[in-house]
Amino acid sequence: MSAGVLGAAERTVRPAAPEGSFGRFVADAARAGRLVVQPRMGFSDLRRMRAGLERTRFAAATTVGTVTIDSYTRVGAYDAAHRALVEGTPLNGYPIVAYPVETTRTLLAGVHDESFPVQVRHGSSQPEPIIRALAAAGLHATEGGPVSYCLPYGRTPLRESVRNWARASELLAELAPGTAHLESFGGCLLGQLCPPGLLVAVSLLEGLFFARHGITSVSLSYAQQTDPDQDTEAIRALHRLAAEFLPATVDRHVVLYTYMGTFPTTARGARRLLAASADLAVRAGAQRLIVKTVAEAHRIPTVAENVEALETAAAAASVTDPGVDPAGEESVYREARRLVEAVLDLDDDPGRALHAAFRRGYLDVPWCLHPDNAGRSRSFIDDAGRLRWSAVGRMPITATASAQQPAMSSARLLSALHTVARTYDQ
Amino acid sequence: MAHSQGVGKVLLTGTVSDSHTWNLVFLELFVEELGHQVVNLGPCVPDDLLVRRCRIEAPDLVVVSSVNGHGYVDGLSAVTRLRAEPELAGVPMVIGGKLGLDGRDEADRAARLRAAGFDAVFDDGDLLAFQRFLADLPAGASTMVGRPA
Numbered sequence: 001m002s003a004g005v006l007g008a009a010e011r012t013v014r015p016a017a018p019e020g021s022f023g024r025f026v027a028d029a030a031r032a033g034r035l036v037v038q039p040r041m042g043f044s045d046l047r048r049m050r051a052g053l054e055r056t057r058f059a060a061a062t063t064v065g066t067v068t069i070d071s072y073t074r075v076g077a078y079d080a081a082h083r084a085l086v087e088g089t090p091l092n093g094y095p096i097v098a099y100p101v102e103t104t105r106t107l108l109a110g111v112h113d114e115s116f117p118v119q120v121r122h123g124s125s126q127p128e129p130i131i132r133a134l135a136a137a138g139l140h141a142t143e144g145g146p147v148s149y150c151l152p153y154g155r156t157p158l159r160e161s162v163r164n165w166a167r168a169s170e171l172l173a174e175l176a177p178g179t180a181h182l183e184s185f186g187g188c189l190l191g192q193l194c195p196p197g198l199l200v201a202v203s204l205l206e207g208l209f210f211a212r213h214g215i216t217s218v219s220l221s222y223a224q225q226t227d228p229d230q231d232t233e234a235i236r237a238l239h240r241l242a243a244e245f246l247p248a249t250v251d252r253h254v255v256l257y258t259y260m261g262t263f264p265t266t267a268r269g270a271r272r273l274l275a276a277s278a279d280l281a282v283r284a285g286a287q288r289l290i291v292k293t294v295a296e297a298h299r300i301p302t303v304a305e306n307v308e309a310l311e312t313a314a315a316a317a318s319v320t321d322p323g324v325d326p327a328g329e330e331s332v333y334r335e336a337r338r339l340v341e342a343v344l345d346l347d348d349d350p351g352r353a354l355h356a357a358f359r360r361g362y363l364d365v366p367w368c369l370h371p372d373n374a375g376r377s378r379s380f381i382d383d384a385g386r387l388r389w390s391a392v393g394r395m396p397i398t399a400t401a402s403a404q405q406p407a408m409s410s411a412r413l414l415s416a417l418h419t420v421a422r423t424y425d426q
Numbered sequence: 427m428a429h430s431q432g433v434g435k436v437l438l439t440g441t442v443s444d445s446h447t448w449n450l451v452f453l454e455l456f457v458e459e460l461g462h463q464v465v466n467l468g469p470c471v472p473d474d475l476l477v478r479r480c481r482i483e484a485p486d487l488v489v490v491s492s493v494n495g496h497g498y499v500d501g502l503s504a505v506t507r508l509r510a511e512p513e514l515a516g517v518p519m520v521i522g523g524k525l526g527l528d529g530r531d532e533a534d535r536a537a538r539l540r541a542a543g544f545d546a547v548f549d550d551g552d553l554l555a556f557q558r559f560l561a562d563l564p565a566g567a568s569t570m571v572g573r574p575a
Contacts, residue, residue, distance in 0.1 A: 154470035
C-alpha cells in the first residue's frame with residue numbers, strides 16, 4: 001500500500017519487528033495492502049471492555065484492539081479510580097492500575113494474541129505504573145511521549161515528564177524485550193489548529209527519544225487537519241524525516257488520526273470525515289488509522305458505533321489507490337526539518353534537547369496553556385483552508401506574511417474550531 | 427453583553443481530571459471581551475492548587491469548566507474544598523460544560539452542585555446564561571465577604 005511513497009532509504013532498510021509484536025502486525029498488513037484500523041475504547045465495566053475487544057477483533061476490517069485508560073489513572077489518582085470501582089461509579093476508561101493484574105489477564109485471555117495485538121492508550125505524563133501494569137498483563141504496546149503527553153494534558157513540568165518518559169521507555173523495553181512498541185502522540189498536539197510542520201517535528205523527535213531509550217519499534221503520528229493536500233504533505237514528510245533521522249534498526253510506521261477537533265454533529269458528516277481520513281491514510285501512506293465514530297460530537301461511543309466506524313474506514317480504504325509521491329510541494333517537510341535540526345543542535349540527548357527547545361521557545365505549541373510552553377505562537381486557517389502561522393514566537397520558522405490577519409476573538413476561535421465540522425455537516 | 431461592567435478579576439480553571447484546553451482558551455477570550463481580567467489556570471488543576479491560587483489572586487469570580495464527564499464529581503470536590511476555607515467561603519463560584527458521562531439526572535446534579543456551594547451551574551455549556559450571570563454579578567462582589575486585604 002505504502003510502497004509508492006517510501007523513499008529509497010526506507011525501501012532498502014526494513015527492520016523487521018519480531019513475530020507476534022504490534023510493529024510486525026502492522027508491517028505485515030501494510031505489505032498485504034491493508035490499512036490497520038483501530039478504535040478508541042475504554043470502559044471500567046469488565047463485560048463491556050471484553051465485548052469491546054471481541055467485537056473489534058471480529059469486525060470486518062484489519063483491526064488492532066485498544067484499551068483506553070480512565071482519566072483518574074492518567075493523572076496518577078489511583079485511589080480515586082479504586083474508590084470509583086468500589087462504589088460502582090462508571091469511569092471514562094479502564095483503570096488498569098486499580099484493577100488487579102489477574103483481572104486484566106482474564107480480560108485479555110483468548111482475545112489478545114498475535115493476530116490481534118492490543119494497545120494501551122492513556123495520556124499520562126507519569127506512565128510508569130501504567131507500563132508496569134500493562135506489561136504484567138502481557139501487553140507490549142502503548143503510546144504517548146514526553147512532550148505530547150505533557151504539554152497539552154495537564155501541568156506536570158516538562159522536565160519531569162521527560163524524566164518519566166525516559167524511564168518508562170527503558171522499562172517497557174526491559175519488560176517486553178524485542179516486542180515493545182511505542183507510538184508518539186506528537187502528531188496530535190491539542191487536536192486542532194496546530195500547523196503540520198510542528199506536529200511532524202514533535203512526532204519525529206519523540207520517536208527519536210524512544211529509540212534512544214531502547215525502544216526498537218515505534219510509530220509516528222499525525223492527526224488529520226483542515227486540508228487534505230497539506231495533510232498528505234505532512235504524512236509524506238513524516239516518512240521522509242523518519243528515514244533520515246531514525247536509526248536504521250528501528251522498526252517504524254505512521255499512524256493517522258481521524259480529525260481530533262470539533263467533530264461533525266450529523267451522522268452523515270461524521271461518516272464522510274471518517275472516510276476522508278481513511279482515503280488520506282491510504283493515499284499518503286499511513287499504515288494505521290485511529291478512527292472516530294458518529295457519536296463523537298455527542299458522547300462516548302458505544303461498542304457498536306466503534307465497530308461501524310472501523311468497518312466504514314476499512315471499506316473506504318479498500319477502494320482507495322495508494323498515491324505516488326509527487327515531487328511537488330514540500331513546505332511542511334522543510335518547516336518540520338528546520339524545527340528538528342534546531343532542536344537536535346541544542347543537545348546530543350533528545351530529552352534534554354526537547355526541554356531546552358521549549359524553554360527557549362524553539363518549539364511553541366499554539367494555544368497551549370501549559371506553564372512550560374512559551375505561548376507566543378498563534379495559528380489560523382487561511383482562505384484556502386490550510387493551517388498557517390500568524391505568529392511563530394521564537395521558533396526558527398516564518399509566519400505567513402499576513403499583517404491584516406485580525407486578532408483572534410472568541411467568535412473567530414469558535415468559528416476556526418468548527419470549520420471542519422461545518423464543512424462536513426453541510 | 428454590551429452593558430456588562432467588568433467585575434474585575436475572573437479566575438478560570440479546569441478540573442483535576444480534565445485535560446481539555448479549548449474550552450478554557452475560548453472562555454478566556456469570551457470573558458475578556460466582556461471587560462473582565464482573566465487568570466487562566468489551565469487544565470488538570472488539583473483542589474489544593476485552586477485554593478492556593480485563589481488566595482494569591484483574590485478573584486471576584488471563580489469559573490470552573492469541565493467537559494470530560496467527571497465535572498460533577500470533580501466540581502463537588504473543588505467547591506467543597508474552597509468553601510471550607512473561611513476567606514474563600516463567599517467567593518462567587520460557578521461551573522459549566524458537560525458535567526456528566528451521560529445526559530441523565532442533569533437537574534439533580536445541578537441541584538447538588540448548588541447545594542455544595544456553587545452559585546450557578548451551566549450544564550451543557552449554556553453560554554447565554556453564563557453571559558447573563560456575568561452581567562448581573564455586582565462589581566467587586568467578593569470584596570464584601572471578608573476577603574483579606
